[in-house]
Amino acid sequence: MEIKERESELVKKINPDSVPGHVAIIMDGNGRWAVEKGLPRHEGHRQGVETVRETVRNSSALGIKILTLFAFSTENWQRPVREVNYLMSLPEIYFQSELPELMRNNVQIRLIGDRTRLPRKVQKAVYDGIEATRNNSGMILNIALNYGSRTEIIMAVNRLIDEKTEGKFKGEVDEKMFSGYLYTAGIADPDLLIRTSGEKRISNFLLWQLAYSELWFTDVLWPDFSKVHLLEAVYGFQQRKRSYGKV
Numbered sequence: 001m002e003i004k005e006r007e008s009e010l011v012k013k014i015n016p017d018s019v020p021g022h023v024a025i026i027m028d029g030n031g032r033w034a035v036e037k038g039l040p041r042h043e044g045h046r047q048g049v050e051t052v053r054e055t056v057r058n059s060s061a062l063g064i065k066i067l068t069l070f071a072f073s074t075e076n077w078q079r080p081v082r083e084v085n086y087l088m089s090l091p092e093i094y095f096q097s098e099l100p101e102l103m104r105n106n107v108q109i110r111l112i113g114d115r116t117r118l119p120r121k122v123q124k125a126v127y128d129g130i131e132a133t134r135n136n137s138g139m140i141l142n143i144a145l146n147y148g149s150r151t152e153i154i155m156a157v158n159r160l161i162d163e164k165t166e167g168k169f170k171g172e173v174d175e176k177m178f179s180g181y182l183y184t185a186g187i188a189d190p191d192l193l194i195r196t197s198g199e200k201r202i203s204n205f206l207l208w209q210l211a212y213s214e215l216w217f218t219d220v221l222w223p224d225f226s227k228v229h230l231l232e233a234v235y236g237f238q239q240r241k242r243s244y245g246k247v
C-alpha cells in the first residue's frame with residue numbers, strides 16, 4: 001500500500017477524541033541511519049532535526065498536547081567531542097529556523113534537564129526560545145537536553161531533604177508532592193512513549209513519569225520516522241486497554 005493511502009486509512013481509523021495527551025519520544029538510530037548510507041554519523045543527526053520539524057508539525061496538527069523529545073542525555077557527553085559539539089549546535093539551528101512556525105502554530109517550548117552544564121550559546125538559544133514562546137497556549141514542546149532521570153530523582157530527593165530540614169514543610173512526602181520537584185513539575189505524565197530503531201530500553205528517560213505509559217517500539221530509524229509512523233503509534237495506543245492495575 002502506498003504511504004499516502006496508509007496515512008489516510010490511519011487518519012480515518014484514529015479517534016480524534018482519544019489522541020494521547022502527552023507523547024514522549026526516544027529518538028534513536030541517527031548514527032546507524034548515516035552509517036547504512038556510508039555517511040558520517042553527524043549526517044544522521046542533521047536528518048534527525050528534519051524529522052523533529054516534521055514530528056512537531058504532525059503532533060501539533062493531531063492535537064497532541066505535550067511532546068517530549070529526548071535530544072541529549074547526561075550519558076551522551078561520553079561521545080567523541082566532535083559529535084558532542086555537533087549535537088550541541090542543533091538546538092540553536094532548530095530554534096532559529098523554526099521559531100516563526102512554532103509561533104504560528106502556538107507551540108510553547110520548555111526544557112527538561114540540567115541546563116547549567118550546557119554551553120553558554122546553547123543556554124542562550126534555549127532561553128530565547130522559551131522566552132519567545134512563553135505565552136503560546138498550544139502544544140508544549142518539551143526538549144530533554146542534558147537529561148538523566150536518576151539525576152533528576154536524586155536532585156528532587158536532595159531538595160526535599162533540604163526543605164524539610166529548613167522546616168519549609170511538615171509531614172510526609174507523597175507522590176503528588178514528589179512529582180512537583182522533578183523537571184516535569186506541572187506537566188502530566190506521558191501517555192505514550194515511542195522509541196525508534198528497534199532498541200527496547202528506557203535508557204534513564206523519565207523513569208518516574210513513565211510508570212503507567214504505553215510503550216511503542218518501532219524498528220524505523222529516527223531520520224526515517226515520518227507521519228505514517230506517528231499515526232501508527234497513535235492508532236496502536238488507541239487499541240491498548242489501560243487498566244492502571246485495576247480489572
Ligand code: FPP
Pocket residue numbers: 027028029030031032033045048049052070071072076087090091094095143197222
Ligand atoms: C540517538 O541516535 C540520537 C541522539 C543521541 C540525538 C538525537 C537528537 C536529534 C534527533 C536532534 C535534536 C534536535 C533538537 C531540536 C535539539 P544515535 O546517535 O545513538 O544512533 P545510533 O544508536 O544508531 O548510533
